[in-house]
Amino acid sequence: xxxxxxxxxxxxxxxxxxxxxxxxxxxxxxxxxxxxxxxxxxxxxxxxxxxxxxxxxxxxxxxxxxxxxxxxxxxxxxxxxxxxxxxxxxxxxxxxxxxxxxxxxxxxxxxxxxxxxxxxxxxx
Numbered sequence: 001x002x003x004x005x006x007x008x009x010x011x012x013x014x015x016x017x018x019x020x021x022x023x024x025x026x027x028x029x030x031x032x033x034x035x036x037x038x039x040x041x042x043x044x045x046x047x048x049x050x051x052x053x054x055x056x057x058x059x060x061x062x063x064x065x066x067x068x069x070x071x072x073x074x075x076x077x078x079x080x081x082x083x084x085x086x087x088x089x090x091x092x093x094x095x096x097x098x099x100x101x102x103x104x105x106x107x108x109x110x111x112x113x114x115x116x117x118x119x120x121x122x123x124x
Contacts, residue, residue: 004044007032012040013124015115019045020076020101030108035115039124059087066091067118069111071099092118 005025015035017028025043032041059066066088070077072095085091094114096103104111 004042005032007036007041007043008039010040012038013119014042015039015119016042016044027102027105031104031112031115034108034112038116039119056083056087059084059091060089063089065118065122067115068093069114069118070095071101071103071107072097073100074103076101092121094118 017025017031019025019027025045028041028043032043035041068081068084068088068091070081072078078095081093085093094117096107096110096114099107099110
């Protein structure tokens with residue numbers, strides 16, 4: 001679809017999967033396989049990303065619930081996670097122990113389970 005993919009039922013609860021630095025939306029293929037039966041997945045390619053300022057502005061503007069999910073050994077993300085949490089209006093941090101920057105690919109079962117747990121906590 002150009003710069004984004006959608007998967008899952010059109011009326012499903014929305015989950016947006018945002019990729020990190022030096023990767024594309026294709027990094028989420030395992031989560032699409034595991035979550036598309038339950039949620040409406042929106043998976044964009046970000047045109048300009050990686051700079052902290054580029055992340056904080058949309059985080060602070062979004063009024064809905066946000067799950068910040070990363071691996072325990074993901075130093076690229078974890079070094080700024082407190083700033084991400086402070087910027088977001090309604091954010092929760094979940095860390096996958098044993099995971100790294102690619103924990104969605106290295107630990108797809110745990111990653112998908114964390115998304116499901118977050119959704120359940122919202123009553124979805």
